[in-house]
Amino acid sequence: MTGRSPEDTELVLGALAEAGHAQFRENRGLWQLTADGRTAHTDQLAADLDGLDVAAAIGEHYSAFLTSNSQFKDLCGDWQLRNGEPNDHSDETYDAAVVERLSSLHAEAMPAVSSMGDAIERMAPYAQRLVDVLAKVQAGETNMFTGVMCGSYHDVWMELHEDLILTQGIDRAAEGSF
Numbered sequence: 001m002t003g004r005s006p007e008d009t010e011l012v013l014g015a016l017a018e019a020g021h022a023q024f025r026e027n028r029g030l031w032q033l034t035a036d037g038r039t040a041h042t043d044q045l046a047a048d049l050d051g052l053d054v055a056a057a058i059g060e061h062y063s064a065f066l067t068s069n070s071q072f073k074d075l076c077g078d079w080q081l082r083n084g085e086p087n088d089h090s091d092e093t094y095d096a097a098v099v100e101r102l103s104s105l106h107a108e109a110m111p112a113v114s115s116m117g118d119a120i121e122r123m124a125p126y127a128q129r130l131v132d133v134l135a136k137v138q139a140g141e142t143n144m145f146t147g148v149m150c151g152s153y154h155d156v157w158m159e160l161h162e163d164l165i166l167t168q169g170i171d172r173a174a175e176g177s178f
Contacts, residue, residue, distance in 0.1 A: 002125065003124070003125040009170075010056070013031055015036065015146050016031075017079065019036075019040075020034060020036050020037070021033065021034055021036055021037030021040045021041075022034060022037050030149070041166075042123065044088050045080075045167065048122065048158075049120075049167065052119075052120070054167060054168055055168070057116075057119035057148060058115075058119050058120065058167070058168070059168075060114045060170065061111075061112040061113075061115045061116045061119075062116070062164055063113040064109070064111075064123065065109065065112050065113065065160075065161070065164065066110040067119050068105060068108060068112070069157075069161060071105055072105060072109075073100055074156060075098065075101055075105060076145075076154060078101075079095075079098050079102075079146055082144055083096060083118075089142045095142070098102060098145075099138060099145075100135055102134065102137060102145065102153065103134065103138065106131075106134050110127060110130070110131075113126055113127045113160065114127045116164070120167065122163075123160070123167075126156065126159070126160045128154045129151075129157055130153065130157070130160075133151060133152060133153045133156055134153060137153055153156070
């Protein structure tokens with residue numbers, strides 16, 4: 001997810017925990033920012049973007065991403081529901097058509113995602129992460145399309161979207177990105 005080795009990631013997470021900025025949630029098996037961590041994140045984000053004209057660097061690409069995001073939300077709905085009922089993924093033809101639509105959307109979105117990664121280094125891993133998880137979806141791992149907290153395409157896409165919102169200081173509700 002971060003482009004760092006697991007060992008390096010553990011060291012960083014340990015330091016964040018020691019500073020009171022993050023905590024490990026045993027019951028959920030995940031790390032979470034604390035209130036102090038959210039404040040520190042705001043400061044770190046400002047330092048990370050110091051001197052960068054964010055609007056010029058990613059604004060145009062973000063507009064393209066939002067167009068894809070709207071289509072992606074519809075696509076996720078089509079993957080999860082079929083004829084108003086939960087999709088049990090027993091109809092291979094239906095699922096293959098939805099995966100093909102995801103592949104097309106992916107191809108359309110990748111230039112914007114890659115360009116944003118070129119503009120802001122920490123965003124660079126998102127492009128490869130999306131490529132990797134799309135391959136899993138195409139290989140038949142149905143949970144890797146919209147599965148929750150498993151590194152699914154949806155997980156990576158939403159992480160990218162949240163990163164873009166925070167980077168640009170956008171109010172999610174005002175933007176209408178729910």
